[in-house]
Amino acid sequence: MTTLLDTITTPQQIKAFTGEQLEALVGELRERIIETVSSNGGHLASPLGVVELTVALHYVFDIPTDKLIWDVGHQCYAHKLLTGRAESFDTLRKQDGVSGYPRIAESAYDCFGTGHSSTSISAAVGMAIARERLGLKHHVISLIGDGAMTGGMAFEALNHAGHLDLDMLVILNDNEMSISRNVGALARYFNRMITAAPYKRAKQDVGSYVKTLIGDRMTRTIQDLEKSVKGFITKGGLFLDFGFNYIGPMDGHDLPLLIEVLSRLKQMKGPVFLHCTTEKGKGLKAAEEDPLTYHGVKPIMLKSDAGEGDPVPSKMDASPPLANTSFTDAFADAVVAMGNKNDRVVAITAAMPTGTGLAKFEQAHPDRFFDVGICEQHAVTFAAGLAAEGMKPVVGIYSTFLQRGYDQVIHDVCLQQLPVVFAVDRAGMVGEDSPTQNGAFDVSFLRATPNLRVLAPRDDVDTALMLEWALSLNEPVALRYARDAAPTIGDAAGRDVTRAETLRDGHDLVFLTVGPCAAAALEAADALAEDGYDVGVVDARSVKPLDTGMLDELRHKPIITVEENALAGGFGSAVLEYFEASGQLDGLALVRMGFDDVFYEQASRREQLAACNLDAAGLVRHARHVLARTQDAFVK
Numbered sequence: 187m188t189t190l191l192d193t194i195t196t197p198q199q200i201k202a203f204t205g206e207q208l209e210a211l212v213g214e215l216r217e218r219i220i221e222t223v224s225s226n227g228g229h230l231a232s233p234l235g236v237v238e239l240t241v242a243l244h245y246v247f248d249i250p251t252d253k254l255i256w257d258v259g260h261q262c263y264a265h266k267l268l269t270g271r272a273e274s275f276d277t278l279r280k281q282d283g284v285s286g287y288p289r290i291a292e293s294a295y296d297c298f299g300t301g302h303s304s305t306s307i308s309a310a311v312g313m314a315i316a317r318e319r320l321g322l323k324h325h326v327i328s329l330i331g332d333g334a335m336t337g338g339m340a341f342e343a344l345n346h347a348g349h350l351d352l353d354m355l356v357i358l359n360d361n362e363m364s365i366s367r368n369v370g371a372l373a374r375y376f377n378r379m380i381t382a383a384p385y386k387r388a389k390q391d392v393g394s395y396v397k398t399l400i401g402d403r404m405t406r407t408i409q410d411l412e413k414s415v416k417g418f419i420t421k422g423g424l425f426l427d428f429g430f431n432y433i434g435p436m437d438g439h440d441l442p443l444l445i446e447v448l449s450r451l452k453q454m455k456g457p458v459f460l461h462c463t464t465e466k467g468k469g470l471k472a473a474e475e476d477p478l479t480y481h482g483v484k485p486i487m488l489k490s491d492a493g494e495g496d497p498v499p500s501k502m503d504a505s506p507p508l509a510n511t512s513f514t515d516a517f518a519d520a521v522v523a524m525g526n527k528n529d530r531v532v533a534i535t536a537a538m539p540t541g542t543g544l545a546k547f548e549q550a551h552p553d554r555f556f557d558v559g560i561c562e563q564h565a566v567t568f569a570a571g572l573a574a575e576g577m578k579p580v581v582g583i584y585s586t587f588l589q590r591g592y593d594q595v596i597h598d599v600c601l602q603q604l605p606v607v608f609a610v611d612r613a614g615m616v617g618e619d620s621p622t623q624n625g626a627f628d629v630s631f632l633r634a635t636p637n638l639r640v641l642a643p644r645d646d647v648d649t650a651l652m653l654e655w656a657l658s659l660n661e662p663v664a665l666r667y668a669r670d671a672a673p674t675i676g677d678a679a680g681r682d683v684t685r686a687e688t689l690r691d692g693h694d695l696v697f698l699t700v701g702p703c704a705a706a707a708l709e710a711a712d713a714l715a716e717d718g719y720d721v722g723v724v725d726a727r728s729v730k731p732l733d734t735g736m737l738d739e740l741r742h743k744p745i746i747t748v749e750e751n752a753l754a755g756g757f758g759s760a761v762l763e764y765f766e767a768s769g770q771l772d773g774l775a776l777v778r779m780g781f782d783d784v785f786y787e788q789a790s791r792r793e794q795l796a797a798c799n800l801d802a803a804g805l806v807r808h809a810r811h812v813l814a815r816t817q818d819a820f821v822k
Contacts, residue, residue: 270295433461
């Protein structure tokens with residue numbers, strides 16, 4: 187049976203749909219999103235919450251001539267389905283498939299690529315100014331969530347847009363959440379706006395008051411609408427002070443109302459701020475009741491029947507669950523244990539308590555847990571302030587998000603030699619998310635920072651021991667680990683994590699690894715042994731400072747450094763720099779393996795590691811090449 191969605195090749199076609207057809211289309215979009223995410227995994231609650239908004243925007247505006255910029259972007263699934271990607275949508279987040287985020291290279295309808303939050307208004311301001319300079323007439327729309335509004339960059343852009351009095355529309359998708367429940371004064375401000383007495387009286391139909399203003403025939407002039415609506419309920423004083431015409435809050439699931447209001451707002455001049463309230467996970471019962479769990483799901487988590495959303499295993503999932511514990515779990519248990527021992531240990535996250543594992547610390551020590559919202563820069567300097575007064579702050583943060591606080595790492599922590607511990611999660615390849623989420627650069631930018639120790643545990647035992655050691659030091663420390671299982675590698679007893687460790691002796695060649703690369707190197711050494719080669723594996727543990735005594739011992743063997751980081755400025759570069767500085771380059775046989783100078787595309791983590799030859803098979807291939815070149819130069 188052909189659905190309405192099957193007939194759409196461009197969003198312009200929905201402009202001819204009747205109201206009933208548009209409502210039916212909304213249902214089809216939600217059904218397709220649920221079906222695809224249940225098979226492929228991906229973000230779920232966020233894209234379900236903006237389906238009506240997406241349909242209304244494409245119905246009213248002429249995208250891509252009009253520019254629609256998504257903030258963060260993982261809520262854009264309905265947008266992709268309406269813009270020529272419905273037939274390929276079953277490849278969502280798969281290798282060479284449809285991206286889970288907007289991508290300029292993927293479609294003309296994705297006018298700006300996103301993946302980190304709080305960027306859309308800044309991009310919209312730039313596009314609006316470019317439009318004016320080029321003498322064009324199109325509209326510029328930024329769609330931003332209330333979670334992303336906690337990021338300071340969003341307010342910097344609002345300040346600039348209001349100052350310039352730009353013709354642009356900012357739509358706030360207010361569902362009271364980012365990934366976890368939003369925190370802070372801004373969240374309370376939005377909550378007051380949607381719980382004010384006039385709003386409560388209109389609870390059955392949030393947009394009823396606005397409807398009475400615009401009417402079916404719209405007899406008022408647009409100027410009258412502006413005067414009547416921009417102060418609706420609370421007067422939106424914060425945004426009015428920024429120079430925006432404020433409208434809302436209004437029901438973000440009332441499709442006819444959205445179409446009517448957007449149609450009128452596109453005629454307004456100057457910056458406009460439209461505040462819409464939505465329900466994260468709308469249309470899937472389980473996601474409505476637990477939007478945190480259903481923010482991002484694995485294929486096995488979900489299979490829905492008629493939108494009821496009772497989770498059952500998906501038959502289409504073929505990937506095995508993670509064995510043992512994960513690095514995140516090991517860190518979470520360790521930081522709780524350290525908090526139990528030392529009441530000066532505090533934990534900080536930037537809106538990621540569950541993803542970083544710090545939700546466990548929050549449960550154990552709520553008075554020493556701080557979620558600062560999507561404010562990575564503030565999180566780092568906040569930690570510096572705590573450390574300056576004798577506390578022991580641990581900042582749980584993803585590698586890709588730590589990039590946003592790099593200036594603060596340099597100036598506020600390391601320059602002042604303050605003992606902040608950075609627990610850098612998702613270091614290396616992260617799997618099916620977009621290139622924006624891979625943690626490819628942290629070793630390079632952290633290694634370049636004076637006064638900072640950089641450690642990389644290979645397994646669960648090292649993670650716990652390194653965290654304990656880091657907290658005992660009176661200096662900044664970064665502990666970086668992967669989004670992966672962390673099975674114990676080697677003997678757990680009697681470890682000294684302050685030094686490198688030989689996991690396997692070998693005379694023909696040595697894999698010198700950091701982090702979980704040790705597991706693949708051991709597997710590769712086993713495979714090479716079948717060919718008669720005696721290959722060793724050494725876990726360096728520390729990227730900075732290097733265990734130079736260990737390097738001196740390895741100097742006369744062929745060495746392959748293995749890391750999940752960009753080769754430029756990475757661990758292998760550090761090893762090479764040491765040999766150069768110590769005058770040991772003559773006769774050195776050293777090959778560096780890591781990430782090339784590219785942004786790696788979405789795929790499973792296993793596929794990504796294979797693509798950059800960091801799996802066992804890739805290490806074996808490179809080792810054979812090195813051995814063939816050096817076997818005459820080195821004695822076994």
